[in-house]
Amino acid sequence: MTIRDQQPSRDSRFAVWIGTTVALFFVGVLIGFVWLPSAQQNAEGLDLWSAICRAIGLPTVSARASAPLAAQPASTVAWTTATRRRLAQGNAVRGAALATTCNNCHGENGISTDAAFPNLTGQSADAIYKQIEDYRSGKRNPAVMGVFVSPLSEQDIFDVVAHFASLPNPFAGGSGKTGSADTAARNLIEVGDPQRGIAPCAACHGPLGLTPGAPGLRGQQRAYLEQELQAFAAGNRRNDIREQMRVIARQLTSAEIAMIAAHYSSIANSSER
């Protein structure tokens, strides 16, 4: 092999290859940040500088302008860091003392004995907090619950929430009838029906995914689930933040609602209490 020099300064390959790489970089920059953005049809009227900003990822002035809010929000609850911090600071022991009133309807261990009242065990702190707040603000019909939640102070609410969230969850193990994919209820719950715009229940309520504030449904009371789905479908209940429950429930037939409610409540029956 021939070798002219061992000194890096005299090895011209460095200059050639680094130069080529740098040239490639600048050609890429020119195409990616100038030519492509400015050549796009929807960029008509966009000046070069705005086009470059957009390609870089700098938010442009027009993108920052937001439309004025006209509609009323479906709920006043927002999952901010502050809300989460307050939720984490609830005192479960104090909450247990406050919860004696709740237990009259929702049951001693958060498992209701009346099928019209929901179980509170197995729910996340988010889920219970959101419903209490919605009853207080009137976003959910306060006919029954209003009288119980309105005297509570902010701290009372966080404590009661902490109490119920700390109860052992008898419905957590397994997913009920594993392997019974062929039932229509499980198909709706785990696959949904894309043609009717029905997302699978499990995508927000678990176990596939979890949306903050979405309640757990495993083991929930059958009559309660049915009544709430009907209320969403009829538009009588409107505290779903992005209207997703109303959209889905409207698409479900009464038979399907009954089936889903039966499936979720059956998970309680199949597990040890």
Next chain:
Amino acid sequence: MQGSSRLVLAHFWAAFAVFAVMIPLGAWQMLVRSPLHRWIDPELYYRAVTAHGTSLAYIFPTLVAMGFGYAVCAVSLGRPMHGSRLAWVSFWLVIGGAAIAITTVAAGKATVLYTFYPPLLGSPFYYLGVLIAVIGSWVWVGLMVSHFRLWKRDYPDLPVPLAMFATTAGALLWAWTSLGVGAEIVFLILPNAFGWTDTIDPGLARLLFSWTLHAIVYFWLIPSYIGFYVLLPQAAGGRLYSDKMGRIAFLQLLIFSMPIGIHHLFADPQIGAGFKFLHAVFTGMVAVPTLLTIFTICASLEIAGRLRGGRGLFGWIAALPWDRPFVLASALSLLMLGIGGASGLINMSYALNSTVHNTQWVTGHFHLIYGGAIVIMYFAIAYELWPRLTGRPLALPKLVRLQLWTWFGGMLIATLPWHLVGVMGQPRRMAYYNYADPALAPQAIWVSISALGGFVLVVSAMLLVGVLIASHSGPSAAIPPLRFSLAINPPRRLPWSLNSLGVWTALMIALTVANYGYPLAQFLFFDSARVPTYSRQAP
């Protein structure tokens, strides 16, 4: 092997032990989400995916790269290694970290899949385990760089042997690329998993993960390429066509593997389109060293074939010693590299990516190129090293060939339909699909075939472990020492640019800064969107 045999053997045995457990787990996953099985609890499926991916993407190839690195160091430099105590510390760090991570996954505390994409978060012990394993591998990086430098100091006028040059380039690449996931774990994930912060920036986390996510593939690939350059020509009975071409290919891999990771984020709305294009351009450049390698390897094989009496345009192919495991494995690997490379070009193309993004096409692609083209070369390297490490000849040569063929066949049966259902629109990372739905029904047959391929791979994996155990426990024999292939014109002296890595490492870092600098600054300074994390615990 200059007193390093036990060290190398420990790495390879640990790697193949992980492999033997995790391959059946992978086949089981293919089965339970196919129409051949009833749906199972998705939690179990995702837990299995997490274990399979963590073990086979982070632990298995790292152990192989480390073990082979020590072998290369001892054989190519021709003198005993120093720092073997450190090497053992590094080995046990990787094993210990892996044990912590996998135990946490098995306990159901970290069902996060093997990618680190917050706000989905698992137990801190999972991330700590992975971090400890990565730190262990950094000790290996230090040892490789130190051997490289000491050898250059002692023999300033001689070329660093090609295998050592490439191993050190791979080590430097790994050191730099693993910083992305390291930073993500240390600065974002652990503080949140331990409860010190209550929100996390998922965009920044994705960007840092992409820093690691693509170049890690080239870290896996480099041992296989080293095998092509320094073991294959000799196994085929010829010589390497060009030593310099090998150096150029490894330098290009070092430089172009890093500034390209954003091609994993083509669908990410937080990254500017200009950066996506720029990363696509540099991803295209990585095809160049692969094409150079394919050319050099085919030329080397042609030399071997003609030396063995092959004549005519293609006669040299038939004249090659196909009964030798390394020759057979290399050819099968190149075939899979060709198909997998083509599907990779589709993934990295900014426009075509949108049609296959997040579909089973992507999983099919990386199983074919990594599980197929790269891992079959790990087998070939193990077969080549085993007699030298154990002092016993390789047992059951017929089973060795059957093992390689079944791995190749099984991988094609598994991955080609996998690609196809991706094009048909099947999303990846789902625990089940409703094949009774008329829209999904046409995919059922292909998914079933693919699952059968998974079981062929299990048979092949068991054959591999069987052959390695049988060889390790057979009678001792006189085994000729391992030698690396000579080039037709072995370089006596080399220009500085082909014998040093400092400037090229600096160029790699500069390109990374150029291509990642602004997107990182965007998240750190202007565009932070922090959200609370959640874990996949059933409500």
